Amino acid sequence: MSRRKIVAGNWKMNLEAQAAGQLADDIIANAEKEKVSDDVELILIPPFPYLDFVGSKLKGVNIRYGAQDCSAHEEGAFTGEVSATMICSIGAKFILVGHSERRKYFNESAELLIEKMNKVLATIGTPIFCCGESIEDRKSNNHFSVVESQISDVVLELKKSDAEKIIIAYEPVWAIGTGETASPEQAQEMHAFIRDLIEKKFGKVLAKNLPILYGGSVNEKNAADLFKQDDVDGGLVGGASLKAASFIAIAKSF
Ligand code: 13P
Numbered sequence: 001m002s003r004r005k006i007v008a009g010n011w012k013m014n015l016e017a018q019a020a021g022q023l024a025d026d027i028i029a030n031a032e033k034e035k036v037s038d039d040v041e042l043i044l045i046p047p048f049p050y051l052d053f054v055g056s057k058l059k060g061v062n063i064r065y066g067a068q069d070c071s072a073h074e075e076g077a078f079t080g081e082v083s084a085t086m087i088c089s090i091g092a093k094f095i096l097v098g099h100s101e102r103r104k105y106f107n108e109s110a111e112l113l114i115e116k117m118n119k120v121l122a123t124i125g126t127p128i129f130c131c132g133e134s135i136e137d138r139k140s141n142n143h144f145s146v147v148e149s150q151i152s153d154v155v156l157e158l159k160k161s162d163a164e165k166i167i168i169a170y171e172p173v174w175a176i177g178t179g180e181t182a183s184p185e186q187a188q189e190m191h192a193f194i195r196d197l198i199e200k201k202f203g204k205v206l207a208k209n210l211p212i213l214y215g216g217s218v219n220e221k222n223a224a225d226l227f228k229q230d231d232v233d234g235g236l237v238g239g240a241s242l243k244a245a246s247f248i249a250i251a252k253s254f
Pocket of ligand 1: 218236
């Protein structure tokens with residue numbers, strides 16, 4: 001059985017409107033020119049203000065799009081917030097939940113992340129749940145227990161019928177934006193560990209089908225070795241997703 005293959009580009013808080021439009025255009029043109037396999041799902045995750053116009057460029061193109069975050073609330077007097085329902089209503093189908101930058105800079109707790117997961121799952125959207133340990137956790141050999149808590153506090157709290165709809169991204173914090181990638185062995189070991197946690201709670205079939213992406217300094221040079229690992233189903237790419245040629249080279253690395 002083969003699982004979905006996914007490469008998602010998290011643009012984070014980068015690019016002004018004109019450059020964002022140009023990047024989307026270049027990615028579309030490159031994907032076509034380089035003949036990215038239809039087996040590979042490409043997802044663009046631009047900043048909120050560009051979601052709709054990037055989405056409009058993707059009509060009729062085999063690339064989907066999503067948002068970097070959503071509110072834990074459904075609607076109402078929450079100035080500045082954007083709901084999962086709003087995001088899905090414009091056609092964006094994926095929402096990152098629990099990115100380490102949101103955990104760190106916005107103090108997002110497990111309780112809040114459960115709320116966000118449930119808001120996304122109440123729509124037709126797919127949450128991409130992010131987890132990963134800090135350098136201190138890794139150095140003190142606590143990386144497995146930290147990731148286990150992140151998964152069990154949120155993902156293992158879901159109903160099975162919801163858990164089967166999600167994507168997980170393992171992003172060790174020490175590898176994000178640092179140029180230091182987890183080795184293929186380190187990624188494989190953690191992905192297999194996560195899949196095992198999922199299997200214990202939700203069973204073999206669900207665990208076997210669950211896409212688990214690796215994120216943290218993925219580029220066109222290291223992607224192939226990472227994607228070769230049994231339990232690595234693709235990448236959540238930051239910096240290298242801002243260059244169309246690099247992003248497409250990564251998509252061609254399976
Ligand atoms: P980099 O690829 O820039 O390390 O970022 C990874 C990431 O955080 C994607 O969500």
